[in-house]
Amino acid sequence: MELLYATVSELSEMLSSKKITSVELMKAYLNRIKTVDPKVEAFLSYNEADALAQAKASDERRASGKTLGPLDGIPVGIKDVIAVKDQSLTCASKILEPYVSPYDATVIARLRAQGAIIFGRLNMDEFAMGSSTENSVFKVTKNPWDVSRIPGGSSGGSAAALAAGELPLALGSDTGGSIRQPAALCGVVGLKPTYGLVSRYGLAAYASSLDQIGPFGRTVEDVAILLQTLAGHDSEYDSTSYPAKIPDYRASLKNRGPFKLGVPREYFGEGLDPEVKTGVMAAIDFYKKQGHEICEVSLPHTGLAIPVYYIIATAEASSNLARYDGVRYGHRSEKATDALDLYYKTRAEGFGAEVKRRIILGTYVLSSGYYDAYYLKAQKVRTLIRNDFMDAFRKVDAIIGPTSPTAAFKVGEKTDDPISMYLADIYTICVNLAGLPGISIPCGFTKSNLPVGLQLIGQPYQEDRLLAIANKFDEAHKFGLKQPTL
């Protein structure tokens, strides 16, 4: 069990001192997956022979003194929304069930260059639309801390796999909280980088102005190590990739501050579960006792973030998902009578309920006569939401509060109530709308032993400072290394 829950720096040390080989490590995870994944169901698929071949290649590099970096020989799980050459990419949707990626996403190419083992296809809400992973058409992933509960979403498979000790690291994607909310609910660390820090090439698009790929780990340090490989300008394939200077994220964890943290009063109002509030307040108190300055800030447009998000995200989704027409790839209806009918039937057969709901909603807000009332208005309120943060950052280094208003809820509890499900993302959505970096770190447990997540929100392209602040709490508590009983 020590091996399965070891940190990346511990694993890296074990590999370099030859206490273990990468093949042995991969076999340990494969055994763990065979034991616990029938219960957790984090994986949609994985290729054992391919993983062991990558591990063997890493061991051979190491034997000949050609190790590539701190991730060499360490497996990284991939959310099933990111392209890996010659592997399936389903987005947990029937419409992409037959699809095989013809190329590597930029993040995958960067991981390969560091020698990481690219492993498995992790479950998610269909097309990353959801907060519980129940919208996957293939299986419902369970929360390792209580398998009657959801792991959060949409990157539920990534978060659950780490909490279950099936992997040390994983990639997710975050459009409205899809990395941070499952990280909070499963008790691991998840970072949504600033929009543009990590290339989106090879990420199946949901809402292009909000989507970002980001790292999952069990500690802030592990997330810093993985981010180092993911971050960087992609001038070749992503025109929304920003040429930011990439600092040494792991070295930046040593920045001791003191930092000034803002507590937004709007994040502690109605709807916040008292036990989550207690956990988050205790973490804020920890920072205060460590000599960091805590002050209240106001983000007055927080309450408008959910309507703004569901207008912008569904509008972008209805355009992005127009490509699934049954012509060039993916599912094609056998029942179509003509070309137009091919689109209607392929899409009806291929998409699940939440995806259809969002396509219809996005189509509505973009349709003639409604554009100004919904889409344009939402874009203007988006400006106000971003201005709220920029005003707050004149006073503070980061914003601190809850990641999710509740701990993990029961499977089936919210599946037929879209608005209640949408409210699960109330504290995370603003961060995507404003294009900021946000991290969720585990900050304790409820009385029924469910993890509670603390969210820290930073300034654009200042992941180094955000990680340093997050690490102050994490290195003292390391709640992400706690192991659920499975």
Added chain:
Amino acid sequence: MSTTAINIKHLKMLARLDLTPEEEEKFARQLGDVLEYFKELDKVDVANIEPTSHAFPLENVWQEDEAKPGFTVEEALRNAPKKRANEFVVPRVVEE
């Protein structure tokens, strides 16, 4: 209950997405509720506010238009649901 009328059949056509009568009824009701919820936005004055289409600090990113190696025909057609002689096969779109 919602007071916003939704022409679900028109939306189906725009989205090229067939819905069953049950889905039409359910989505019309749920979308009505969501649109009611969107009325929150009516409370805010945006008269002199510029829209934000993205929170990215750059505009108009250019790249030299150079020919580079891409997919082979086989790679491009690999995922085709139906193919013949280096082409995607689709139902007839023009009259005979």
